[in-house]
Amino acid sequence: MRRASAPLALRWVAFVALSAGCAGSVANAPNSTGLSKWTSRAVPEARGDFQTPPDGKRAAIRYRGWTTRDFNFRTYAYDDPRAEPPVERVTLPTAVTGDPRKGRALFLSRDKGPCTGCHLVPGDEVWPAGSVGPDQSTIGDRKLPDQYLYQLIWDARVFFPNTSMPPWGTIGFLSSEEIVHLVAYLQTLTGPVPPEKDPDRNPFTRRKPLGFGDNLDPTNNPAALLTESAEALWTARGPMAKACADCHEGGVARAMRGVATRYPKFVKTYRRVMSVEDFLTVHAPETTGRPLPAESTDNLRLTMLVKQASNGLPVNVDTSSVEARAALARGQATFYKRVGERNHACADCHTPEKGANKFLGGRLLGDVTNGLTKHFPLWRTDQSAVWGMRRRFQWCMTPLGMNMLAADSIEYAELELYLTTFDNGKPLSVPGIRH
Ligand code: HEC
Numbered sequence: 001m002r003r004a005s006a007p008l009a010l011r012w013v014a015f016v017a018l019s020a021g022c023a024g025s026v027a028n029a030p031n032s033t034g035l036s037k038w039t040s041r042a043v044p045e046a047r048g049d050f051q052t053p054p055d056g057k058r059a060a061i062r063y064r065g066w067t068t069r070d071f072n073f074r075t076y077a078y079d080d081p082r083a084e085p086p087v088e089r090v091t092l093p094t095a096v097t098g099d100p101r102k103g104r105a106l107f108l109s110r111d112k113g114p115c116t117g118c119h120l121v122p123g124d125e126v127w128p129a130g131s132v133g134p135d136q137s138t139i140g141d142r143k144l145p146d147q148y149l150y151q152l153i154w155d156a157r158v159f160f161p162n163t164s165m166p167p168w169g170t171i172g173f174l175s176s177e178e179i180v181h182l183v184a185y186l187q188t189l190t191g192p193v194p195p196e197k198d199p200d201r202n203p204f205t206r207r208k209p210l211g212f213g214d215n216l217d218p219t220n221n222p223a224a225l226l227t228e229s230a231e232a233l234w235t236a237r238g239p240m241a242k243a244c245a246d247c248h249e250g251g252v253a254r255a256m257r258g259v260a261t262r263y264p265k266f267v268k269t270y271r272r273v274m275s276v277e278d279f280l281t282v283h284a285p286e287t288t289g290r291p292l293p294a295e296s297t298d299n300l301r302l303t304m305l306v307k308q309a310s311n312g313l314p315v316n317v318d319t320s321s322v323e324a325r326a327a328l329a330r331g332q333a334t335f336y337k338r339v340g341e342r343n344h345a346c347a348d349c350h351t352p353e354k355g356a357n358k359f360l361g362g363r364l365l366g367d368v369t370n371g372l373t374k375h376f377p378l379w380r381t382d383q384s385a386v387w388g389m390r391r392r393f394q395w396c397m398t399p400l401g402m403n404m405l406a407a408d409s410i411e412y413a414e415l416e417l418y419l420t421t422f423d424n425g426k427p428l429s430v431p432g433i434r435h
């Protein structure tokens, strides 16, 4: 930004010190990692909180339409001491006879894996199959022992310690009997496979989706219009009789030029890594008196406005300061940490060694090394809404059975910093658009 005049900056710092002292919400006691425990300033549905309804069953408060189930599995919280479930070695039971028909139904069942999310098998009704795991259309030809397949489905980590396949038996997702049926089904899959009529049915030949048109064209991207309307927020005075425009002079495009290229960054005043969204949750109330909670419409709109002033400029996050290096190490560990009921890591779906650039069901998985951040917040065409990066994180983990963290948590901020390093040097382009 064009720096605010020195006396103003000084006054502002003094004001922060004062408000931190009396509000007590900014400076909190450090937790076991030595980081401050952060009090969330997100909208209620983005805080990762729980409530206990009259039936006494703990339910998560989540966005409308999302599950309220309490997963109660390992999370990304730095103070969550739980380990991933230990590897289980099992022996094929002899009491049950496998039924290939039941096995096939389980293989395709949306309530279960579905296995077809990652594996192709023959049949026109198999739709949409993914390619994260190997094609199993002729696995029966390999004459693999039943015991091997049973163990593999129960807990593949015995053979592939770093697998992205969930340990279905260990996590209690599939029963012993169900796995016996699956084994029986897989053994019936012998070639030759009839020639493919529809290239899109096969994820290995399916066309990759093209882009979404010009993301900065308002007739194509509704978020571009929302961003324009955020100019009014920039000039609106809050209860403290100040507007963003009063302190950041010269219009938002000039005042905020280049600022977003440096976020997420370690902000000294708050002693934590922050994205633009995170920063505004604290900065807006402190300077204007107006709350601007994370994942609120106004926070997203102002964030898009601020970021837009850097469009075309290369991302340039700090990777070298002591604070950044410590945060990056934690963010990277989070990226590779397996969590949730399905014991998945971000890396399972978003690294080229694993799922990235392949199909998970019908969805082509983004590749972290190409950069997944420079177009956030973005318009989601299938949700008709703007999503911030943190809502995306929260969503990615929900179907996998992990309780989400608060949108503005330090854990997510450091994870986002790690992801953003892959975008360093690439031009910002906000708001993006995705299906
Ligand atoms: C998230 C993706 C994913 C899902 C869902 C998934 N798998 Fe897998 N599966 C894999 C991957 C990846 C491998 C390859 C092993 C490796 O390298 O980790 C694999 C390997 C296998 C193999 C061994 C194949 C071989 O060629 O040796 C079998 C059998 C298998 N999966 C069965 C299943 C069944 C049954 C289900 C559903 C209950 C399922 N998988 C669901 C990812 C998945």
Ligand code: HEC
Binding pocket: 001, 004, 008, 009, 012, 234, 242, 243, 244, 245, 246, 247, 248, 259, 276, 279, 280, 283, 284, 287, 288, 302, 306
């Ligand atoms: C009372 C004056 C004041 C008001 C009102 C104000 N700011 Fe600021 N803002 C500052 C000062 C001073 C800084 C510099 C703080 C620093 O660099 O440590 C700053 C920093 C920022 C930064 C980070 C700049 C950087 O280079 O990292 C952003 C983004 C920002 N403000 C956006 C806003 C928005 C959006 C609003 C309206 C909701 C707003 N500000 C309202 C005084 C103000």
Ligand code: HEC
Binding pocket: 335, 344, 345, 346, 347, 348, 349, 350, 360, 363, 364, 365, 366, 367, 371, 372, 373, 392, 393, 396, 397, 400, 415, 434
């Ligand atoms: C089981 C697979 C799976 C896992 C695990 C997963 N995601 Fe995703 N993710 C998806 C799918 C599917 C999409 C939508 C397609 C796409 O854009 O990659 C997606 C999209 C994204 C995007 C948007 C990409 C873009 O260009 O707009 C980001 C960012 C992202 N994921 C981050 C994460 C992070 C961080 C984690 C770990 C907290 C994670 N994901 C874990 C499946 C997964």
